[in-house]
């Protein structure tokens with residue numbers, strides 16, 4: 255995933271944001287209310303805890319230079335709570351102080367042709383829909399290594415501003431560079447003066463604990479400029495719940511949305527939701543909105559998912575158990591038959607899978623196509639990330655592919671290396 259940036263403007267404002275969101279309300283003399291968390295999206299109290307996993311690495315995309323640092327990396331607990339009022343799901347045990355976003359954060363998927371095709375198609379779609387072109391300014395909050403913003407500026411001729419503490423200037427080589435300003439920082443109130451004509455924020459909101467404050471800040475920054483279009487992209491939690499894909503739940507992500515809960519948050523914070531859909535094989539949730547003078551009412555049929563989400567939440571433990579059993583069967587059968595297993599993809603899904611299955615010893619190799627990850631170590635397990643070329647010597651019998659959307663691409667990569675393992679796409 256390209257997940258990246260928490261948004262803050264220095265430590266003090268971040269604490270201030272947190273204190274007004276999911277923290278406790280203290281009522282003197284009513285001790286039972288003191289520790290009751292509030293929904294960070296709607297402020298409601300009807301939260302139901304439904305999934306826990308303890309002692310997981312606090313980061314999964316931070317590349318660690320030594321095995322020791324990877325093994326001793328800070329850990330935290332996950333306790334997912336479902337808000338019965340708005341459908342938002344959050345990790346109530348999330349501790350922002352464990353987060354450490356920096357240029358060592360390696361989230362990019364830009365080394366995948368499949369992913370870059372998606373990014374370029376998305377840019378063309380947004381350019382056509384919202385008239386992005388020369389003279390138009392675009393702000394990307396949490397731009398990561400800048401792939402989307404650069405593509406948008408190259409393809410449309412617009413000007414860009416990108417914010418992300420994990421941005422690496424040496425990675426950008428584009429004729430559009432003179433029109434783009436990158437700032438290595440978190441977004442926050444101090445950047446409220448940046449008045450762009452189009453605001454996008456991809457794979458960032460899920461890292462933010464005070465989601466309502468954040469979306470409100472984006473809305474306040476737009477002010478009366480009603481022509482500004484807003485585009486958000488993030489993982490879709492409905493798919494995770496439906497299929498029990500527990501490896502898509504990890505510490506870095508403290509906020510989980512379905513189409514309905516995302517739209518409700520935007521409508522409450524004075525946006526009108528124009529489009530709400532899924533993309534990238536149903537993995538991503540896309541929202542396009544425009545500022546409104548007041549909160550707006552739901553008008554898209556896909557927003558009405560609260561009861562459906564509640565049913566999925568109730569069934570989630572069972573679905574996770576089935577997924578775990580299936581994976582454990584693959585691993586134990588391989589062990590009995592003396593077969594070797596490699597993992598393709600060393601991102602957050604991989605870290606989460608290893609944490610949940612406690613199966614790192616069963617894995618012969620973990621490979622990734624991003625060369626910036628090679629020779630670095632995975633937080634938690636301390637496993638070294640290798641180049642796919644190492645598989646020529648390892649010759650795995652089974653390759654667990656961490657994202658099924660890359661099945662064709664990875665099969666081609668394996669075939670090119672004269673390897674024909676059983677490919678198990680997750």
Ligand SMILES: [Zn+2]
Pocket residue numbers: 293294295296297298337338339340341342
């Ligand atoms: Zn809520």
